[in-house]
Amino acid sequence: MAGHSKWSNIKHRKGAQDKKRGKLFMKLAREIFMAAKQGGGDPDTNPPLRIAVDKARSNNMPNDNVDRAIKKATGDLDGVNYEEYTYEGYGPGGVAVMVKVLTDNKNRTAADVRHAFNKNEGNLGENGCVAFMFNRSGYLVIDRPSMEADEESVMLEAIEAGAEEMETTAERFEIYTEPESFSDVKASLETSGYEFVTSEVTMIPETYTELDEEGVEKMLKLIDMLEDNDDVQEVYHNLDADESILEKLA
Incomplete structure (x- = not known):
């Protein structure tokens, strides 16, 4: 799983820009809604819901919003019915792209996603055309400057907690887990006093497609257009x- 810094650098660059709180809270609420609908409204017995709630709270989403999303899913409040879909395709230069959506109107969302690909020199493909290039993984990020612990100590505790791997940059400790053990690893490290700037189960690529500055700029425009769509929950690539190119374009 080595080499994920290529992926995480872009991810954190995007995360720093995604602070439109109303839009972000709406996406988080939909994620909570789907998890509660599929597995029940108790985070203690529904791990996907617990992950979604933790993600919402790490983004400072008010508890009232969290509770409302759960109640809508369990029938305690009236609300629209969302369905989950994943679209796959290729961006500029052949970059593999997966788009996870939650929508109450599949036709509208499919048309919007296709338009985003077409407008940005990409192509929407068939299901499965790029999914094999990604692995589902738990991902935890600790802000390194805020920690007094050294790399070896963090790594040992992460491994003892059940993590698969840890990578270190000047700014972050990045911990990877099996999806099934994500919640246990996170809980164990939290008990040890660690706090996370990112904690989620995500899709990480096995291989990467390198682009020049022009290609990167086009690809970031595609990502921006997709993420600006209210129905889009996640964009994986x-x-x-x-x-240096990311800093220049930022």
Whole structure:
């Protein structure tokens, strides 16, 4: 799983820009809604819901919003019915892209996603055309400057907690887990006093597609357009972009 810094650098660059709180809270509420609908409204017995709630709270989503999303899913409040879909395709330069959506209107969302690909020199493909390039993984990020612990100590505790791997950059400790053990690893490290700036189960690419500055700019426009769609929950991709190019374009 080595080499994920290519992916995480772009992910954190995007995360720093995704602070439109109303839009973000709406996406988080839909994620909570789906998890509660599929597995019940108790986070203690529904791990996907617990992950979704933790993600919402890490983004400072009010508890009232969290409770409302759960109640809508369990029938205690009236609300629209969302369905989950994943679209796959290729961005500029052949970058693999997966788009996870929650929508109450599949036709509208499919048309919007296709439009985003077409407008940004991409192509929407068939289901399965790029999914094999990604692995589902738990992902935990600790802000390194805020920690007094050294790399070896964090790594040992992460491994003892059940993590698969840890990578270190100047800014972050990045911990990877099996999806099934994500909640246990996170809980164990939290008990040890660690706090996370990111904690989620996500899709990580096995290989990467490198683009020049022009290609990176086009690909980031596609990501922006997709993420600006209210129905889009997550955009996964395998873009490899040089840090200097990302800083320039930012």
